[in-house]
Amino acid sequence: MKLFVDTGNLKDIEALAALGILDGVTTNPSLLAREPGDYRQILRQICQTVKGPVSAEVVATDAAGMLREGRDLAAIDEHIVVKVPFTRDGVKACRTLASEGLRVNVTLIFSAAQAWLAAKVGATYVSPFVGRLDDIGATGMTLIREILDIFDHSPFTTEVLVASVRHPIHIIEAARMGAHVVTAPAAVIDQCFKHPLTDIGLERFLKDWEKAQAARV
Numbered sequence: 001m002k003l004f005v006d007t008g009n010l011k012d013i014e015a016l017a018a019l020g021i022l023d024g025v026t027t028n029p030s031l032l033a034r035e036p037g038d039y040r041q042i043l044r045q046i047c048q049t050v051k052g053p054v055s056a057e058v059v060a061t062d063a064a065g066m067l068r069e070g071r072d073l074a075a076i077d078e079h080i081v082v083k084v085p086f087t088r089d090g091v092k093a094c095r096t097l098a099s100e101g102l103r104v105n106v107t108l109i110f111s112a113a114q115a116w117l118a119a120k121v122g123a124t125y126v127s128p129f130v131g132r133l134d135d136i137g138a139t140g141m142t143l144i145r146e147i148l149d150i151f152d153h154s155p156f157t158t159e160v161l162v163a164s165v166r167h168p169i170h171i172i173e174a175a176r177m178g179a180h181v182v183t184a185p186a187a188v189i190d191q192c193f194k195h196p197l198t199d200i201g202l203e204r205f206l207k208d209w210e211k212a213q214a215a216r217v
Helices: 010-019 029-033 039-050 063-074 088-099 112-120 130-135 140-152 168-177 186-191 196-215
Strands: 002-006 024-026 054-057 080-085 104-109 125-128 159-162 181-184
Touching (some): 002 010, 010 039, 010 186, 024 039, 029 039, 039 054, 054 104, 063 080, 063 088, 080 088, 088 104, 088 112, 104 112, 112 125, 130 140, 130 168, 140 159, 140 168, 159 168
Parallel strands (some): 002 024, 002 181, 024 054, 080 104, 104 125, 125 159, 159 181
16 A cells, blocks of 8 residues: 655655655645645645655636646646546546546545546546544545445546545554555654554663673673
């Protein structure tokens, strides 16, 4: 399963890329609005850092506007994936952009039927939001299982990009189900590195080493 980070912060992206674990980045207008500077330049820098898929989202809500913005975003860098919301206009825009050879990430997916329709019009990725479903009392990971089951029985090449990830358990469950990609905030990825027994074990090893060295003096 590929790992994307969900952020517009270049420092966070650089830190994860330096570890060799990062495959791509997802952004949205809210995330980019938090960063100072021109969003086009920020996206260009992200692409140069990651050299993998970088989702950049349109803000238009009509198909014509999505097409115009999507083509403009795609021109920033070859790694850009145009991100459109799942609406009727979004589906229409996805079909056209995909037919032009552009990669499209259809976001705000909350049902298997939506994912299926997005895949039918050539989406490169569908982004189901598991955390937001959990927030309303549903089980977000159940949706991932449903979509993967549908795609396993279909000729689609669309990849399931698990989004709205709130904790490492979401990441592990997605991997166990066979999701193609997971995108998570940098803070959630950081949690994957942490375990109290690792810290205790390292501390014990270092103390034992210090004692051994002191005994040799």
